[in-house]
Amino acid sequence: MVRAAMQNLPNEMPPDASASPGNGLPGETRAQLDQVFQWFNDNVAKLEGAYKDLGVKFDKISQELEEKNQKLEASFSETDRVENQLRSVLESLDSSVVMIDTEERITLFNRSAERIYAMKPEDALGKSYAEVFRTQADAHFPLIETLRHQRNLLGHEKYWKIGGGGKPIGYTTSVVKNRDGKVLGAVEISTDLTNIKQMQNQMQHAKTLAALGEMAATVAHEIRNPLAGIGGFAGLLERDLEGDDPRRALVKKIVQGVSSLNKIVSNLLVYTRHMELNLQRVDFIEWMEEILNYAEIEIAKENKDIAIARDYRFERMEARIDPEKFQQVFLNLIFNAIQSIEGKGRITIRADLDEKDFLRIAIIDDGKGIPKDIMDKIFNPFFTTKEQGTGLGLAIVQRIVTLHGGTITVTSEPGRFTRFEIRIDTRGSVHG
Ligand SMILES: Nc1ncnc2c1ncn2[C@@H]1O[C@H](COP(=O)(O)OP(=O)(O)O)[C@@H](O)[C@H]1O
Numbered sequence: 001m002v003r004a005a006m007q008n009l010p011n012e013m014p015p016d017a018s019a020s021p022g023n024g025l026p027g028e029t030r031a032q033l034d035q036v037f038q039w040f041n042d043n044v045a046k047l048e049g050a051y052k053d054l055g056v057k058f059d060k061i062s063q064e065l066e067e068k069n070q071k072l073e074a075s076f077s078e079t080d081r082v083e084n085q086l087r088s089v090l091e092s093l094d095s096s097v098v099m100i101d102t103e104e105r106i107t108l109f110n111r112s113a114e115r116i117y118a119m120k121p122e123d124a125l126g127k128s129y130a131e132v133f134r135t136q137a138d139a140h141f142p143l144i145e146t147l148r149h150q151r152n153l154l155g156h157e158k159y160w161k162i163g164g165g166g167k168p169i170g171y172t173t174s175v176v177k178n179r180d181g182k183v184l185g186a187v188e189i190s191t192d193l194t195n196i197k198q199m200q201n202q203m204q205h206a207k208t209l210a211a212l213g214e215m216a217a218t219v220a221h222e223i224r225n226p227l228a229g230i231g232g233f234a235g236l237l238e239r240d241l242e243g244d245d246p247r248r249a250l251v252k253k254i255v256q257g258v259s260s261l262n263k264i265v266s267n268l269l270v271y272t273r274h275m276e277l278n279l280q281r282v283d284f285i286e287w288m289e290e291i292l293n294y295a296e297i298e299i300a301k302e303n304k305d306i307a308i309a310r311d312y313r314f315e316r317m318e319a320r321i322d323p324e325k326f327q328q329v330f331l332n333l334i335f336n337a338i339q340s341i342e343g344k345g346r347i348t349i350r351a352d353l354d355e356k357d358f359l360r361i362a363i364i365d366d367g368k369g370i371p372k373d374i375m376d377k378i379f380n381p382f383f384t385t386k387e388q389g390t391g392l393g394l395a396i397v398q399r400i401v402t403l404h405g406g407t408i409t410v411t412s413e414p415g416r417f418t419r420f421e422i423r424i425d426t427r428g429s430v431h432g
């Protein structure tokens with residue numbers, strides 16, 4: 001705009017101003033006037049030249065400006081892009097990332113931090129770290145320590161109180177500095193170790209069981225032969241004693257003891273023996289009926305008033321299992337159910353296929369139930385609450401189900417019911 005106005009300047013003068021300056025004036029005055037006009041014209045020309053230069057310069061500057069603007073914009077969008085990328089990375093991390101500035105205020109709190117610390121970002125961001133986490137009992141904050149002592153911590157663990165409970169958290173902290181080495185704050189990266197701890201415990205448990213099993217197998221083998229000897233001799237002794245000899249009762253006790261020891265030993269061997277599965281496709285219902293018929297005979301033998309109810313969701317359900325081993329599974333579960341019922345009761349067998357082609361079989365009894373405090377022990381070998389029990393039934397059940405790649409779960413309400421549920425892949429997948 002400015003330039004256009006300046007260029008127009010000479011045109012705004014009267015059209016004949018230079019063509020006929022000062023007509024009819026005395027010579028001297030005229031000459032003077034001519035001079036002034038000449039000077040004026042010269043200056044206008046100079047001015048015009050200067051304006052043109054200015055115009056060119058202006059063009060150049062504005063072009064440069066334009067280029068600079070573009071570059072700046074590009075660098076802004078590049079910064080934006082990098083920042084966005086960093087943010088996405090931070091947000092998708094499975095680990096929590098929390099950063100504090102030099103004032104110990106939280107400046108970064110990613111999505112995993114929300115999850116792990118059960119806290120919304122608006123309750124954390126911009127606030128004092130110590131204030132936000134003031135409910136921690138020991139008020140020991142590794143992140144603050146890192147900032148204050150300029151010391152990074154690597155691979156530590158802390159127990160963090162959250163709500164009513166708490167969780168083990170693994171963390172690493174680091175002082176954050178810019179390129180020039182100026183401290184900007186400190187960052188803590190942490191992960192929830194609950195699952196890992198659980199797995200560690202399970203692993204430990206499995207190892208203990210395996211060691212126990214090995215030991216038990218050795219003991220069982222050692223016991224077996226002398227036991228057979230004792231049984232044999234006791235039998236001979238019993239035969240030699242007169243019918244009314246009071247020592248007969250004692251010998252009978254020995255024979256009984258031997259037979260119950262034998263039961264334990266053979267169960268132990270079943271439990272600890274290396275198992276090979278012989279998978280076959282079976283019609284589940286047909287196969288199950290055989291077991292239930294057998295169970296019904298046993299119930300009748302024991303004069304118990306227990307009804308077995310079948311609740312099959314489909315008419316045909318096929319599964320690839322080891323029929324003999326799986327028979328042990330259901331016999332054990334059904335006998336436990338029978339033993340849990342005093343007086344009249346009912347055992348229900350419910351079978352169903354789930355959406356993933358898994359066979360789900362539940363054995364439900366309305367017996368005395370399992371007290372909460374022993375719930376996590378019932379699958380342990382040798383755990384029993386029965387006088388005559390071996391405590392190996394459920395251990396064997398679990399082993400066989402696991403070998404089939406299946407799972408077994410239990411729910412119970414003392415005084416009301418117990419429900420064991422087995423889930424196995426009908427296509428048969430073998431593990432272990
Ligand atoms: N259906 C059930 N109802 C109540 N308690 C059960 C049931 N099944 C198992 N239990 C409990 O689990 C324990 C372990 O069972 P198991 O391993 O079969 O050994 P055992 O039958 O020799 O005691 C039992 O002693 C009993 O306390």
Ligand SMILES: [Mg+2]
Pocket residue numbers: 332335336392393394
């Ligand atoms: Mg049992």
